[in-house]
Amino acid sequence: MQGKCWKDKEIMNKNKFFFISILIILLFPIKSYGLIEVDITRGNLNPLPLAVSPLSIDEKSKKSFEKLLKKKNIGSEISSIVENNLKTSGLFNPLNKDAFLQAPDIANLKPRFEDWNLIKAQALITGKVTNIDDKLRVEFRLWDVLAGKEMMALAFTTVPTNWRRVGHIISDKVYERLTGEKGYFDTRIIYVAEEGPKTKRKKKLAIMDQDGANNKFLTLGNELVLTPRFNPTSQMVTYLSYFRNLPRVYLLDIETGMQEVVGDFPGMTFAPRFSPDGKKIIMSFAKDGNSDIYTMDLENRIVEKITNHPSIDTSPSYSPNGKFICFNSDRSGYQQIYVMKSDGSNVKRISFGKGIYGTPVWSPRGDLIAFTKLHKGKFYIGVMRIDGSGERLLTENFYQEAPSWSPNGRVLIFYRETKTDEKGEGFSAKLWSIDLTGYNERMVITPTDGSDPSWSSLLSN
Amino acid sequence: MKLNKILKNSLLVVLACLALSACATKKVSTGQMQGDVYTGTDTVEYLASGVPDRVFFATNESVLTTASRETLRKQAAWLRKNSDVTIVLEGHADERGTREYNLALGERRANAAKDYLMTYGISSDRISVLSYGKERPVDSGSNPLAWSKNRRSVTVKAN
Numbered sequence: 001m002q003g004k005c006w007k008d009k010e011i012m013n014k015n016k017f018f019f020i021s022i023l024i025i026l027l028f029p030i031k032s033y034g035l036i037e038v039d040i041t042r043g044n045l046n047p048l049p050l051a052v053s054p055l056s057i058d059e060k061s062k063k064s065f066e067k068l069l070k071k072k073n074i075g076s077e078i079s080s081i082v083e084n085n086l087k088t089s090g091l092f093n094p095l096n097k098d099a100f101l102q103a104p105d106i107a108n109l110k111p112r113f114e115d116w117n118l119i120k121a122q123a124l125i126t127g128k129v130t131n132i133d134d135k136l137r138v139e140f141r142l143w144d145v146l147a148g149k150e151m152m153a154l155a156f157t158t159v160p161t162n163w164r165r166v167g168h169i170i171s172d173k174v175y176e177r178l179t180g181e182k183g184y185f186d187t188r189i190i191y192v193a194e195e196g197p198k199t200k201r202k203k204k205l206a207i208m209d210q211d212g213a214n215n216k217f218l219t220l221g222n223e224l225v226l227t228p229r230f231n232p233t234s235q236m237v238t239y240l241s242y243f244r245n246l247p248r249v250y251l252l253d254i255e256t257g258m259q260e261v262v263g264d265f266p267g268m269t270f271a272p273r274f275s276p277d278g279k280k281i282i283m284s285f286a287k288d289g290n291s292d293i294y295t296m297d298l299e300n301r302i303v304e305k306i307t308n309h310p311s312i313d314t315s316p317s318y319s320p321n322g323k324f325i326c327f328n329s330d331r332s333g334y335q336q337i338y339v340m341k342s343d344g345s346n347v348k349r350i351s352f353g354k355g356i357y358g359t360p361v362w363s364p365r366g367d368l369i370a371f372t373k374l375h376k377g378k379f380y381i382g383v384m385r386i387d388g389s390g391e392r393l394l395t396e397n398f399y400q401e402a403p404s405w406s407p408n409g410r411v412l413i414f415y416r417e418t419k420t421d422e423k424g425e426g427f428s429a430k431l432w433s434i435d436l437t438g439y440n441e442r443m444v445i446t447p448t449d450g451s452d453p454s455w456s457s458l459l460s461n
Numbered sequence: 462m463k464l465n466k467i468l469k470n471s472l473l474v475v476l477a478c479l480a481l482s483a484c485a486t487k488k489v490s491t492g493q494m495q496g497d498v499y500t501g502t503d504t505v506e507y508l509a510s511g512v513p514d515r516v517f518f519a520t521n522e523s524v525l526t527t528a529s530r531e532t533l534r535k536q537a538a539w540l541r542k543n544s545d546v547t548i549v550l551e552g553h554a555d556e557r558g559t560r561e562y563n564l565a566l567g568e569r570r571a572n573a574a575k576d577y578l579m580t581y582g583i584s585s586d587r588i589s590v591l592s593y594g595k596e597r598p599v600d601s602g603s604n605p606l607a608w609s610k611n612r613r614s615v616t617v618k619a620n
Contacts, residue, residue, distance in 0.1 A: 198601035224596060226560060240564075245591060247564070268568055268592055272562040284565065286592065289523070289572030291565040312565040328562060334521070358559035371561050398603070401559045417556070422550055424601035452560070 011344045018295075036122055036144050036151075038179045040090050045439070047093040047177070051121035051145075052083040054097065055103035055138065061131035068134070068160050075104070075129045078138060081167025082174070084124060084211060085185045089175065089411075090440030095121055108141065113148045116278040120146050127173060136160040140170050140175055152177050163211055169460055184406040186454045189413065190228045190237055190254075191431060193217060194449040198427040199422065203238060207254065210455075212445050220252065221370040225400075227271065228252075229454045233278035237454075238262065240270050246278050249283050251298070261304055271314045274446060276322050282306070284314040291325055293344075306344040317361045317369075319386070320340065326350075328385075337371055339386060350388030350461065355380075359402050362386075365409040372414075381414050393437040407457045410436050413444065416450040497611035498526055504599045508616060512539045515615040516574060518553070521610075523569040525577055533574060536616055537581035547619045550574050552592045557610035560594060566594030574614040589619065 024149065037050050055075035057065075065074040100107075101115040108126035116124050127140030139155035154173055156166050165186060172183030193206040205218040205225050219241075221227055226237035237252045249262040251270040263269065265285050272283040274316045279298055293307040293316045307313040311331035318325055326339045337351040337360045347352035351357040355375025360368055363383075373380040378402045381391040400416040413433045420427045429451045433442040445452070492503030499517040506514045514536075515530035525533070534552040540546060552571030554563035579585055600607035 190560075199598055201596065226564075226596070243477075247592065268564070268591075270564045284561070286568040289569040291568065312562060312564050312569065315559070315561045328557055328559070330562075335559070358562050374557070377557075399556065418605040420601055422602075424603075424607065427601060 023282070036146065036178065047091055048121050048122055049093045049095055050123040051095050051100060051116055051126070052079050052086070052097075052408040053102070053104045053107045053124065053126045054079045055127040055129045055140065056103075056108055057129040061129060062357060064131045065129070065136070065160060066135070069163065071163075074136070074163055075127075076161075078129065078163055078167045078170070079125075079127075081164060081211070082171045085168065085171035086174065088211070088442065090435055091175075091179065095119055099213060109141055111145075114144075115146050116143075123151075123174075125170075125177065127170075128181050131160075132157065134160070136163055136166065136307045138166050138170070142174055153300065164209065165459070168209070168211075168258060172458070172460075178380055181410065182408045182458065184411060184455070184458065186409045186459045187407060188459070189228075189431070189444070189453050190218075190230055190456070191415075191446070191450045191453040192225060192228065193446065194223075194429050194451055198424070205237070205252070206446070206448075206450070207445070209383065215447050218252065218257075227452050229273050230456045231274045232276055232457045233274075236274075236278070238272040238283075240272065247409055249281065251281070263294075263301070265294075269294075269381075271316065274318055275318050276320050276365065282316045282318065282325065284316070293325070306342075307340075307347075308344075315359050319362045320366045324362075324386075326362055328358050328360060337369065337384075337388070339369075350384070351391075352388060355392050361403055361405060363409045364405050364407055368409070370403040370412055372403070379411060381434065383412075392438070394434050394436070395432075395441055400432070402452055404454045406455050412436065413453045417451075467527050470531075471499075486498070493617075494606065495526075495610050497515070497605060497609055499606075500510060501610075504610050508536060508618065509539050512536055513619070515611060515613045518570055518612040520557070520612065521566070523566065525571045525573055533577045534581060537578050537583055540578070540587070541581075547587045547618070548589075549596075549617045549619045550588060550590050550618055551615045552590065553597060553611055553613050554595045556595045556598060556613045557608060558595065558608070563593075563594035564592050567594045570612075570614045574616070596614065 005304045006188050013191050055078055057230040058077035064153040069185040071077050087094050099119045102112055106178055108128050122145055124143040124145050130137045135157050141150055144151050168186035171185040174182035186208045190207045193204045194201050196202045202221045203225050204221040204391040208215040224242035226240040228237050241250045241296045247268045249272040250259050251262055252259045262281055268286045280295045282295045282401055285294050290310055291314050292310045293313050294305050296303045311329050313329045315328040316325050323342055324339055325342050328335055329338050336349055336359050337357045338347055338349050340347040351442050355373050357371050357373050359372045360369045366381045370383050373382055378396050380405050381395050382394040384391040395407040397413055397416055398419045400414055403414040415429055416432050417429045429449045431450045431453050433444055499532040500520050508514050512535045513532045516532050552567035554566045575588050598611040600610045
């Protein structure tokens with residue numbers, strides 16, 4: 001290992017939901033100059049060609065994992081997760097495996113860089129899977145093909161059922177090493193799964209991995225549910241439920257399935273979100289035709305009124321440092337975006353472009369606010385700086401709204417609805433994602449129709 | 462000469478009538494709308510004979526139109542006669558807005574109807590308000606007429 005030693009380190013996963021210890025082993029060479037880098041700040045029209053060599057696996061481990069996980073070759077399965085993640089990011093172009101000249105096990109020991117260079121791979125991922133006492137041990141390496149150097153070597157040990165997450169964590173590590181920014185693959189999306197005719201939509205809460213795997217429904221569809229949002233610090237979700245025909249904000253623990261109504265309001269509460277520390281819920285409360293913004297502290301249950309205005313104030317979202325709130329108000333006559341201090345003082349309108357603006361959401365990096373805009377019958381997802389300058393529209397459609405940021409602030413997920421035909425048929429709602437640059441727009445595949453997506457924080461670290 | 466003039470005038474009137482009726486029929490086929498407020502009866506149900514159950518709104522508005530006020534006065538009269546009836550006012554918005562804002566807008570519309578019923582002597586104890594935002598359209602169309610039918614407050618018997 002050329003002077004590097006494998007150092008095993010156990011990291012407890014903060015999210016009890018999984019309650020798996022992921023053993024992260026080892027480490028990175030010191031950053032060296034001249035290695036490949038991917039610039040993610042521009043629209044990437046030339047994704048980096050890279051080779052994901054299938055993780056090699058010995059026969060014995062292969063057989064045992066086949067029995068445990070019903071997957072013929074778990075090494076290849078994990079590699080395809082990595083490949084798919086990197087490809088979907090739009091920044092990488094994983095090359096076709098048929099062109100690979102070197103066998104996976106040998107490549108992992110010492111790649112013949114000429115071979116990989118020949119197929120124009122600039123980076124190479126290799127690795128190995130073994131069964132150690134019925135645990136899954138995965139090691140992988142990232143190589144710079146042109147420089148002929150190892151860029152990173154890591155190993156994980158975990159329960160075998162966690163194999164998908166291992167693929168996501170490897171993807172995050174590679175993304176971070178090559179772009180210099182944290183990844184977003186070991187994350188989940190909570191959203192509303194929809195079915196049935198437009199006039200009688202049946203809606204359920206659903207959760208899935210960021211790549212669409214492990215889709216699970218969290219409610220049965222007996223009552224209307226809307227706008228679920230993750231707590232950035234735990235496996236809690238806040239959402240709106242029409243349980244007993246009383247639209248109220250609820251809190252759901254996705255680990256235990258426990259639900260409770262948030263606060264004791266004599267009317268509709270809606271548009272909930274967590275504060276960045278996860279300790280408060282901010283939401284709207286509607287009374288006598290007027291909606292104002294309130295917070296409730298989840299520990300001491302103290303309710304505070306934040307806005308006090310005879311207009312509609314809704315869709316509040318905290319800045320990542322918790323000091324400011326952006327929100328939607330029609331106090332000027334139409335829906336516009338405003339920013340205020342978190343105590344409700346210093347209210348300032350920031351949207352002044354043509355059209356109306358809704359659903360402001362503060363970027364996890366703090367510098368941008370994503371929004372929905374309606375102008376001349378078209379809906380846009382866009383971003384602006386927190387003072388309202390630098391408005392940039394990323395995508396235009398018949399109907400789309402409600403962007404949610406990836407935890408690294410590079411990607412937005414939102415939902416889009418189709419225009420129905422003359423008979424009122426052909427309605428659908430789908431989740432879509434787009435890069436902050438405006439490139440790499442793609443549909444996120446879900447088993448049913450979907451809307452109101454919310455992106456979790458990174459599950460590991 | 463005079464006769465000629467009269468004939469000419471009446472011809473003009475006839476032409477004008479024709480033009481108007483053409484317009485009217487045209488409006489029915491595309492519209493049943495005044496401005497962008499729905500004025501038709503396609504989706505309307507009745508609480509009792511002659512008492513329509515719903516009122517319609519202009520885009521982004523919660524102001525009651527003259528027709529809406531008339532409907533609500535009929536509802537108030539009927540509610541005064543049937544004093545054991547309690548109601549839910551269900552407020553709705555069309556699909557051309559963000560979900561959260563529409564929830565607030567539906568609530569504002571239902572409350573506009575509630576306030577009006579109260580000024581005609583219906584106690585607030587008998588009225589509850591429920592906003593569905595854009596969640597429960599009656600017309601699944603994606604056109605201005607369908608949207609006008611969906612911008613509504615519906616009075617529903619609760620008992």
